[in-house]
Amino acid sequence: MRDALPPLSCLRAFEAAARHRSFTQAGSELSLSQSAISRQIKRLEDDLGRPLFERHYDGLRLTPAGEHYFRVVQRLLRELRTESARLRRRGDDRQLTLASSPTIASIWLARQLPDFQYAHPDIEIRILTVEDPHRLDLAEFDLGIYYHVPREVDPPGLSADAIFKHEDVAAVCSPIYLERHGNIADPQDLLMRHTLMVVEDHYHDWLTWELWYRSLGLDWQPPTHTLRANSFQLLMNATLAGQGVTLGWTNLLAAEFEQGNLVKALPLALPSKGKLSLLTPRRRHLTEPMRIFRQWVLDSA
Template identity: 35%
Template sequence: MSRLRHTLPPLATLLPFEAAARLESFTRAAHELHLTQAAVSRQIRALEDNLGLALFTRGHRSVALTDAGAELARAIGHGLETIATTAERLRSRRDSDDIVLLAEMYVAMYWLIPRLPAFQATHPDIRLRVNASTQPLTHAEKSFDLALQCSTRPAGALTPLFSVPDEVFPVCAPSVAEADSLTAADLRAHRILHCRDDPQDGWLSWADWLAAVGLNVTLPEGVMFDSYPVVLQAAVMGQGIGLGWGRGLEHLLATAQLVRPMRASLALPRGLSVYAAAGHADEARTATVVDWLSEALTAATA
């Protein structure tokens, strides 16, 4: 007999608990689920009885999670999100033969697109469709077979098929500063280009980079952008100094559209990762794309 039947709490209690934990209110949870407040309260009480623990502290007109409740809320939230994401992908499964590769916008623009003609010439029977996004995998809105994104960004329940090194270093247009011409202190005299700094997003900020490479420098406020490709474009146009991820910058550096004004660099042993959607990794055409990505990504360091 399945272990799940003995260990899982009553499934009917999970949605009311998740809603009440998220909204911090039995009443608002009842409204969201189109139930009565009494029904939500009964389901949560049944869950507490099943676990033998109090999940909420109940005030006169409010509720708050206990430590046990907070732990359970995290587990249930993650599990339900994984189920919802998988269900959505199944609902939107394509009838076509496309292999959909979801890629970070900058990876698609600067690394992937220049290499696609070689793949298509070698594998004319495989239709590879690239969906580019600035959002992490946890925010993917459309189904995909494979994904390529920075390893530091959240990927939910997915684990990488493989990862490759990358490095992060300052970049700017030659009109801003010559290659290898600046010290860390010199950065204070330049406009700094920042990307959004959201701890939940996993994107590396200037402050994180400076700390990681051991530079004790306070930078000016600079200019904030909401995506890394925009930071790169601003850098190419001579608007300041930004952080660059080596993967994809080869052409911009080789053609001197960008230079490295200082040699400091942060090595990322697992900088870029390839993921497969659940159940897709063993499909023959998908495996062919994975092999190509592995060969292309490991052919040379960034």
Template identity: 35%
Template sequence: MPLRLPPLSSLRFFEAAGRHQSFKLAAAELNVTPSAVSHGIVGLEEALGVELFVREARGLSLTPAGADYLSYVSEAFSLIAAGTQRLPTRGTHRAIAVSCAPTLASRWLLPRLPGFRSRWPDIDVTVDTSHRQVGFPVDGFDFAIRLSRVPVAGAAWTRLFGERLVPVCSPAYRDSLVDAHGNVELRRATLIHVSTASEDWQAWLERTATEGVEPTGGLRFDTIQLATEAAMMGLGVALGRRPLVDRDLAAGALVEASPLTVAAGTVYWLVSAEHADRRPDLLDFRQWLLAEAEGFENDPLGSDTAAASRAAIR
């Protein structure tokens, strides 16, 4: 049975007018006259048997039914645009689009991309590090790397690797906390917090049964990367995320302010769009990324060293 759909031209008029709340602005965007937009929407309302706009002297506004319908029409146009963008065209190819948190992108993904490019030089990769939620397939991403306790229903989630939390700071700052007996007095430290992290100092203190440390004071940053850099600069003690900080610990830029580590409750996951199994380049990227993650979790320093060596060669 064929779908009952209104004319596409009328839907375009409605979507633009609803978005702008103006027939005039919609007409300018679509390069038609305001009268054409108005007549098209009147025809749409008659075809649907529903009033979509309230027309008043002070301006135009959507009815409740119109506002609800606009959300569906807008998403439909977004899906059509995303699907059109994915079509293979002569002489062109589309980059693999990946959404990833800034710290993981700079400290883990970026050092590995030269290795991927050396194997697949004709496949381009776009990395987006904004904190916004990704909607598949509307936002046009092929993959997202997310930190979560459990997979979210409705998408293909594959575990990459977990984390362990350990207090870290610069060598000089650690020396300033050592008492006469050679013990680090963490209670005297300035704690560095990550305001966006789901697990911070309170979680570490509770799980290690550490007492005498005030968990709320100190410095606050909105990214793990900034907090880690602040610790390297000697501003205080941050909660390092191993294995992401293993390279800094091995290089001596950071040292452990406490030997106590706890497993984080969150895990890094690779989230794949529904179409990821339909394109050979996406399958190659997914398999490569999972292999890199497995090697990193089993041997973080060895994997990082190999990645750094590949990057230095090119």
């Protein structure tokens, strides 16, 4: 039937490809191969009887028809996600979905939740891990827990309440690392003789090793040894395993310090301009589980 709707899978592939201007990035987002996205787009173009993309040497461009169709499809998919999430919440109004970064979820949130679940056994918790809060879909979660830096790490549509009123950032490592490599004499010794863990992620660029040094009035030069990764969680796990020294938020890592898994590599700390915060969608009716968790986490901190 010519008036039949295109398959939802084709529409999702088209929306992601049009948004990224890339079949490869669309495939990464949807957990599909580049060729699978290409086939979905071809199927949609055949169904509509007109091209939606122009293939250029420097990437994809939408045709005029594709531009118009993209706006329509994006709006409809967004409304469909929002309404589906609303109905799911109404169908299970005791479920609470918390969004957080993998690091915060594993190091801090997972340690806090047993106390909350003991106090509120009727609330079912679901955790959604997304590294960059700017990539959050407001329809997919109830509350978020991220480091919030006003005007820098400030996701749209969310209000932020600080969980920690004050937070310091220190150079941290495991006792295992110091046993293997010896104590760190001073900031210059750290740069010259030790391994600095460096996260290659634009979301964490608001505090780099260079900025930490310069903000404390210390001389900076590129470190002799680094271990780099695009995941802060991976680097934190490597730090706990004794592979190097990383920048760590002292309140976030309080349990690791108390258990002796981490120590300060230097007796220096920089007040953090980012604070661990509870993020709440502004235009969302607060369910009872949302209100209960908000009150609990802010009071607990």
